[in-house]
Amino acid sequence: MFASSLLGIQDIPQKALRRILARRSASPRGSALRQRAIVAACRIPRVRSAASKALITYYATATAPRPRPLSMVGDYASWVSLTDRSYSSRHLPPAPDNVTLPPESTVDALFERTEFAPSTDTSVTFMFFAQWFTDSFLRTDRSDFRKNTSNHGIDFCQIYGLNETKTRMLRAGVGGRLKSQLIDGAEFPQFLFCPRESADPAEPLVIKPEFEGLHDPDFLARIQQVSPAERHHATFAVGLEYGNSTVGHATFNIVFLREHNRIAAELAAAYPDWDDERLFQTTRNVMIVLLLELVIEEYIKHIGAFEFPLTIPDFMADEAAWNRPGWIPIEFDLLYRWHSMVPDTFELGAARLGPRDILDNNPLIIEHGVAELITAWSGQRAGRFGLHNTPLFLNRRLVADLPSVTEATTRLARKARLRPYNDYREDFGLPRLTDFAQLTADRRLQATLAEMYGSIDELEWYVGIWAEDYPAENMMGELMMVMVGYDAFTQALTNPLLSRQVFTEETFSPVGWRIIHETEMRRDAGILQQIVGRNADGPVRARFRC
Template sequence: MRNERTKARGIATDGAANRLRYLALTHGRPLWRLAEADPRLRLRLNAALMDSAIREMPGRPEPLSTKSDYTSWASLTDRTYMARHLPPVPGRDEARPSAERAADLFARDGEMIPCPRSTVLFAYFAQWFTDGFLRGDTNVPRDPRRTSSNHEIDVNPVYGITEDQTNAIRAFDGGRLKSRLVNGGEFPPYLCENGKIKSEFAALSVALFDRVDEPRRDTLFATGGDRGNAQVGFTMFTVLFLREHNRVARVLADAYPKWDDERLFQTARNIVIAIVIKLVVEEYINHITPYHFRFLLDPRLSTRLARAPWHRQNWASIEFNLVYRWHSLVPSELVVAGRELPLPATLFGSALLPEAGLGRLFEDASEQRAGRIGLFNTDPALREVDVASIAGSRAVDLAPYNDYRAHCRFPRVRRFEQISGDPRVHGALRELYRDVDDVDLYVGLFAEEPGSARAILPPLLTKIIAIDAFSQALTNPLLAPRVCNAETFSPVGMRIIGTTRTVSDVLHRNVPEDPRPRFVSMTWRGAR
């Protein structure tokens, strides 16, 4: 029933060009596999499909940012503010429910609706990866227009944003990061002693540190990013890439004995950043899209796309920040070391890692299904985040959902039923909003239904994610034609990057204390 209503809704509202493109990419699997078998054709298709996806919206630089509602030199250059895709649309409060009532649309009131394809590992990676560059203001009180992001994929959850933060976690020996062995596994050192941050880590900060009781503070790890201890999944990935950095540094030291600590560290850091970008393209994005074509991070890609009009300096937009609130992915109970823990028990859960072991935790996350992204499927513990997201979008007068459909080349919807064929969803929208043109972007994005049974994201959300994710990843300076080479990464580093395809690859070379094979995947076994 759901597939039929989704199909009918999609034909009516996605537009002919969008629907034809989607059908072409999600059908004819033998033809796509044949195309992938030809290396030259595959690379051409790879570049053309990425370029086509990004061009679905006007490219950077955006004329406006959250600094002002008109273009100025500051709005074009001051990246402490967020970019914005559309101008502000003020004065619509009388036509919309309060942020608290709108947030009721997200709450899970029974059993979690499972995602058809994703595991909890996918949810963990999405949070860890995006929190590095989709960051709000860290000042108190917070300004919803401002950002503390440097707008680059730079693995700052491991390395930190500032040089002082990076220096605080460096060992300054062999290019490595500070670490300690616990139960045979390598982990960051502990941040606190007797509930106080150690002097050597004075440059580091911890988000919501005041909410952590004193005994638990002594179990927190010293990580470059302020959210490194926020949730067990975030901590897992931070620890994994600390291990990968130190492993790569040791490999480089053996291969290039004349290199000093600084060059070993900087080269290992470059390699790890490139690995993460590769995982984003070749595992994460390929998991998100229901397409039969599998995208590649080809070293020659930047040469092919360097002259594209969108190939400009990264600047994360407020819309990109908003569309990544995938809280419905997270189950109400998470399996950690074989135990089902309520979501709040996994917050600031660094102590769970040495006890269980990294390999076991990655396998647990890969064996558990994530929730379906959409309305009525978010654990109540995350309600305040949805309230804040809606209130924040209104504070900057974000344009409504229908305006973003038009901006992304979708037809505007005229009825609530065109947003979703689910009676519960369109009935709730009609009850809360005066008209479809009043629906908040944040609500509309998640009210839509996925375009097919294999899709995990609704159409508008998919398009915004693809546009911003590809354009922000492919413009990374490490991928520039004159930078992406053995001079930057070393011949050994190029081989490490070239032989890395999945998170599983990284995990299995970094658990010497537990070397058994583990199932590590963003895709649920039953969906393969």
């Protein structure tokens, strides 16, 4: 009966759908039973597909589809604002110039951690993956905050680079493979720098000739100045400048480089007459779809309430009004500053690693291996979303002339002249709040925000999305959830590889088609577990849920 009612879920008015899916029972026991019933029903493929389609439609239509009339290029619509994607998009027009806001330092103080608040069930593996994943398309131009230097889509630029020139530098040129090296029998990306002639870590490093132009050396040096110089010789040659900035970045680059080369080897064995170019391009197609599956069916699933079991409905976007070219808005860039997830220390066996231990530390990965690190992260809870939970090393300056991560975020939000929190609620189909008590039950925070802003209608959007209360089975507040859902689904599902004309066995080859369909969510192993497991250097546990 429950399953048959879900089969008609696509006919439910969309504004009612989210209330049905997110509603909590009067008791925790009733809520848990209801959630288990939904998960059980969605094991039926037709039910799962129908429910996924309805949920995706709700989020993808929460606000008007792209294109928006304005981008960060200016305050009025122009041909440039409609076509030049080197500028970030924006959801709402800018706020007036004469708005009076609290001092930036006062806002920054709202985020500083007073005591670590752990998440309900989110692992550090999820935290590292989120950072690795979003840094591929949330790329604010450091010379002009209005611009985004990404390709505005999910294209695996983390391992392939942002353009074909950089991709060529990273390719091995044989067998469709990416350049790699073996260290104690394990595969890693090649090192970016030539070996030092001496053991002196102060000796300047020189980029290998084959990788010249891959990254701006001055920007790399700026990234690396927060970590000890003796680690920099082990910098890997990967697609993005931040690809070595944390052990999480580097570990996921290693995993997916290995997966690319593993698939390329399978294709080469199956199709011996294919040249390097066809092997590489087909492998890249398979890899991007695997990432899309991982993101939608496991990553976004974890973000949603009680891990609602999502699937990618076949060709759903083809006829949808929201099927428009991807264009990252400035709000999406800012709402993904999930700094409160970062714990104060990172567990590795009996050891506790501090913040500097995870920065630009590829020797740590080489020593311990992918399996040990990801298993440790999957057993440690990340931080809870909310104010007063950003660790001190992100809220305070590590280098005197560099703003802290929190400072940089507050500055960007102010420079973008974002509309108030309530305006975004209204734009995304949510009722405006009339009092700070509707935002949070924390009376001390209510009083602080009232003193800072006076009226909830003046509350800054970036503060509001972090101040929102939310139930334990959710990961974030209501407005952030809707905004993440809108941009995530409309960016991921409009990928050309998922369109009816392209998502065929011919595009991926019979072997690639098999790999895609065999790598699916299973009760015993998620997609992440399968991909990491076949590329790890030992038994591994890879989970977003802790």
